[in-house]
Amino acid sequence: xxxxxAREQDMTGSAVASRKAYExxxxxxxxxxxxxxxxxxxxxxxxxxxxxxxxxxIVGPNGSGKTSLLKLMAKVLGAQAGDMALFGRDxxxxxxxEVARTVAFVPQESPQVFSFTxxxxxxxxxxxxxxxxxWSAGFGWESxxxxxxxxxxxxxxxxxxxxGRSVMDLSGGERQRCMIARALAQAPQVLLLDxxxxxxxxxxxxxxxxxxxxxxxERGLTVVLVSHDLNLASQYCxxxxxxxxxxxxxxxxxxxxxxxxxLRDVYGCTVLIDRHPESGVPRVTMPQYxxxxxxxxxx
Amino acid sequence: MNLTTGSxxxxxxxxxxxxxxxxxxxxxxxxxxxxxxxxARRWTVVMVPLMLLSATLLLICVQFGAQWIGLGQVIxxxxxxxxxxxxESEQIGTAxxxxxxxxxxxxxxxxxxGACLASVGVVLQALLRNPLADPYVLGxxxxxxxxxxxxxxxxxxSTVFALSVLPLCGFxxxxxxxxxxxxxxxxxxxxxxxxxxLAGVILNSIFSALIxxxxxxxxxxxxxxxxxxxxxxxxxxxxxxxxxxACYLMGGLFLLLKQARRLNILTLGEESARSLGIETEQxxxxxxxxxxxxxGAVVSVSGMIGFVGMVIPHAVRLMFGADHRLLLPASALIxxxxxxxxxxxxxxxxxxxxxxxxxxxxxxxxxxxxxxxxWRKDRFA
Numbered sequence: 001x002x003x004x005x006a007r008e009q010d011m012t013g014s015a016v017a018s019r020k021a022y023e024x025x026x027x028x029x030x031x032x033x034x035x036x037x038x039x040x041x042x043x044x045x046x047x048x049x050x051x052x053x054x055x056x057x058i059v060g061p062n063g064s065g066k067t068s069l070l071k072l073m074a075k076v077l078g079a080q081a082g083d084m085a086l087f088g089r090d091x092x093x094x095x096x097x098e099v100a101r102t103v104a105f106v107p108q109e110s111p112q113v114f115s116f117t118x119x120x121x122x123x124x125x126x127x128x129x130x131x132x133x134x135w136s137a138g139f140g141w142e143s144x145x146x147x148x149x150x151x152x153x154x155x156x157x158x159x160x161x162x163x164g165r166s167v168m169d170l171s172g173g174e175r176q177r178c179m180i181a182r183a184l185a186q187a188p189q190v191l192l193l194d195x196x197x198x199x200x201x202x203x204x205x206x207x208x209x210x211x212x213x214x215x216x217x218e219r220g221l222t223v224v225l226v227s228h229d230l231n232l233a234s235q236y237c238x239x240x241x242x243x244x245x246x247x248x249x250x251x252x253x254x255x256x257x258x259x260x261x262x263l264r265d266v267y268g269c270t271v272l273i274d275r276h277p278e279s280g281v282p283r284v285t286m287p288q289y290x291x292x293x294x295x296x297x298x299x
Numbered sequence: 300m301n302l303t304t305g306s307x308x309x310x311x312x313x314x315x316x317x318x319x320x321x322x323x324x325x326x327x328x329x330x331x332x333x334x335x336x337x338x339a340r341r342w343t344v345v346m347v348p349l350m351l352l353s354a355t356l357l358l359i360c361v362q363f364g365a366q367w368i369g370l371g372q373v374i375x376x377x378x379x380x381x382x383x384x385x386x387e388s389e390q391i392g393t394a395x396x397x398x399x400x401x402x403x404x405x406x407x408x409x410x411x412x413g414a415c416l417a418s419v420g421v422v423l424q425a426l427l428r429n430p431l432a433d434p435y436v437l438g439x440x441x442x443x444x445x446x447x448x449x450x451x452x453x454x455x456x457s458t459v460f461a462l463s464v465l466p467l468c469g470f471x472x473x474x475x476x477x478x479x480x481x482x483x484x485x486x487x488x489x490x491x492x493x494x495x496x497l498a499g500v501i502l503n504s505i506f507s508a509l510i511x512x513x514x515x516x517x518x519x520x521x522x523x524x525x526x527x528x529x530x531x532x533x534x535x536x537x538x539x540x541x542x543x544x545a546c547y548l549m550g551g552l553f554l555l556l557k558q559a560r561r562l563n564i565l566t567l568g569e570e571s572a573r574s575l576g577i578e579t580e581q582x583x584x585x586x587x588x589x590x591x592x593x594x595g596a597v598v599s600v601s602g603m604i605g606f607v608g609m610v611i612p613h614a615v616r617l618m619f620g621a622d623h624r625l626l627l628p629a630s631a632l633i634x635x636x637x638x639x640x641x642x643x644x645x646x647x648x649x650x651x652x653x654x655x656x657x658x659x660x661x662x663x664x665x666x667x668x669x670x671x672x673x674w675r676k677d678r679f680a
Contacts, residue, residue: 051504076570098575107570113428114566114621119336124564139624141339186575187499 019169020087021190021222022073027082029068042068044246046082052189055216055223057237059230059257064243066226067108067194072222074105074192087189100128104183108194110175115166118159118178122150123279125185153184157211173204180211191215193225197232209236234258234281242266258282318435337622347621349632353410354634359403360643365651368394368402408600409642409656410635412533413607415548415597417634419590420608421627422555425562426462426586429492430475430613431671434594435605436478438497438502443591443598444529445506448513451525466547469595476502476609477591531604531657533642544600551593552631558586559623566621585593604657606664613671 027046036061043065049055058066071077072084075091084091086102104125112121126146142150154160162170167178176196183191196212199203213236215221227233233240234254242249242257244266250257259282264270272285328390362368368376376395383391391399416434423432423439434440446468455464484490510529514522536544561582565572566676569579598606611634612626619625638656645656 071570074570074574096573097576100574103574105571105574107568110571111568112566113430114425116563116566116621117336120563120620121567123336124567124575127560127564130560138561139559142336147336154497201619241394278464 019052020049020085021047021052021054022049023083023085023088024048025074025083027069027072027079029065029077029079029082029085035088042246043072043079046246047246048241048248048251050222050224051239052087052222053216053220053273054238055212055225055236056242057233058243059228059233059240060243060249062247063200064266065246066243069243070105070192070194070224070226073098073190074103075099097128099253100186102188103190103192104186104188106176106183106194106196108177108198110179112167115168118154118165118167118170118181119150119163121167121178122154122159122181122185123147125153125182126150128186150181150185152250153181154164156184156214157181157223158207173200173207175209176204177211178202182206184215188221190222193223195226195228197227197229205232214234230258230263230284231276234283235276235279254281258284272279302321337620337625342625345625345629346632349629353632353636356639357406357585358409360406360639363400363580363643363647364397364402365646366394366397366613368398373398401535402539403413404541405533405642406639408536409533409542409638411548412597412601412604412635413611413638414631414635414637415550415593415602416607417606417611417629417630418552418555419597420634421612421623421630422558422562422586422590423608424612425566426583427490427495428566428568429490430496430616431492431609431668433606433609434473434558434590435603435607436482436609436668437499438506439473439480439594440598440603440605441503441506441510441597442479443473444603445510445513445570446470446475446595447599448510448529451521452513452517463599464595465599466592469597469599470592471541471595472506473595473598474588474591475543476506477587488547527655528602530655531602531660532653532655533601533638534643537598544596544633547596548593551589551596552627553584555589556627558582560625562586562623562627563621602655602657604638605661606668607660608637609666609671610664611637613667 001218013235023046027043029043030040030041046069058069060066068077072079073091075094075096078092086094091099123142123146126142126149129146130140151160154163157180159174159177159181162174162178167175170178180191180193180196191212192211196208200208209232212223212225216223225237227234235252239252240252240254240257242262249266258273260270260273263273263284270287272287273282274281274285275281356408358370358373361373362370372394376391376398379397380391380395385391419439420433423434423437424430447465449472450465450468455468478504480495480498481490484494484500486494514525514529517525559576561572563584564575564577565579567575572579612630615626615630615633619629641659642656645654645659648654
């Protein structure tokens, strides 16, 4: 009911000129250089846009810079060069809190060593909206509205029955849903997901994908997800960005990005590609009789 | 940003009742609202009894010692001292001197030191995301002790503006070891538990060697006192000194409490915390500085009292949950009570001789540490 209001407000206001959630220009990034002079760029000159309201997939081999890119988009990391705009505003110049009111980030792993309850964890998502009053941001009580929004986010992720459970006692799928609910409690316009289905069994993968789909359709959320699973990306993403060693290899709808030649070029192995029997999107299958060194990430 | 105007189609028909009774209804359907969310009411329900319990315990502990002073006598002495407005020996007698100049200030110091050690344990555990963190185990206490011992050796333990510079030397030493441990244990942006413990062990042994060297070159009579202090001993302070220390330490604890919500979020990990709008570097720097300041001051008055910062937060989390808004003040009070009891035992077990209280807390806390490391490591390793 209210998670989407921030988006609506923004849409009617300043955002007419920026239907694009992200505009990324010549982005370059590296972690601390390991040796002087070594040109070890993780991302090297990326330029692309993310449209508002689309599901945008980022795929590529291990070490191609997928997760780094997602963290840059969440402003968890900072780039060395290039520009990034979030709904037309310069991301680099936005305070962390304002980014957090617009963008929610769910990391691949969220280990918790203390026994916070699910409800407490989801309520942490309200933090960026407490920043108004300095005291309450550090030591205050949740408002009725915070509780309502958290409750709603938990319903969305089907967690309501686990509200009082410690997050340490959750299964992998429940924990992932808990982190998504926490992200929803942020009332974001953009949701960034890093490998949302990694380590999950089929049923839980489907649950997560259904939540993502509903968020796009019912709330118009922009979703950017990083995945190893090409079939998942193909099935659920409107557009896919394929990275190759930190550069843009291809960008477009699944059937433009995923083909035999492209995958051979990027992943260095030949796979079978046919059509998904229901949706008709490209489907990647491992070939028979071939000593493929990659472990079975692409099903 | 107005978050109430928007509405999902599925639930918009419930909006009329949401403004007043919505949250409680929704929560009651969720099961146990009182346990899953910390409210001001629950906070008060826990904190007020804890405060009363601390006061009661103070009254009980003050009766114990080489000489038993019963409750009736205690009340008489306090009443008399109030009437006279003095704690001088002529007015209140020998029992009065023991009670008001030795036991009471010493117990209050124990309450304060225990509260500080437990609180520093809580915040270090949150920042390092590790329930085994403790200023003693990580070598922060021994760093602070080194700073203080060095100051004593160089003879700069004199007072500046009525405030001893020893706490500042302790702060410098504590901060140094915190930085070194952090740098040593950090690998690929993570702080693995075993690296942390190992870094603490290494620092502890280096600092212990240096401290022993310093005490060995001191004059014999000073070195004996320094050794006793190092083992963790509470000595009765004068009331003005106690008041200054209390203001300083309680100010620090208050500033830590103001970070309670941010500490909650930092337990999700730094990247998650940053994505929730927290300037993590700023918060971490502030909390580490406050921890070192508090530990430095505590070590300079009471030496190395170990494991309080690990045992107490663990127990309090089991009792009251992990939310730092309650965990921090509850740990402070329970840590204070714990040290009052431990110090009373230190004074009475071998009466009239005294055991350094640090020995008692180490004997109680060490096995608990082993228990956590061996049987509960699946929870955090």
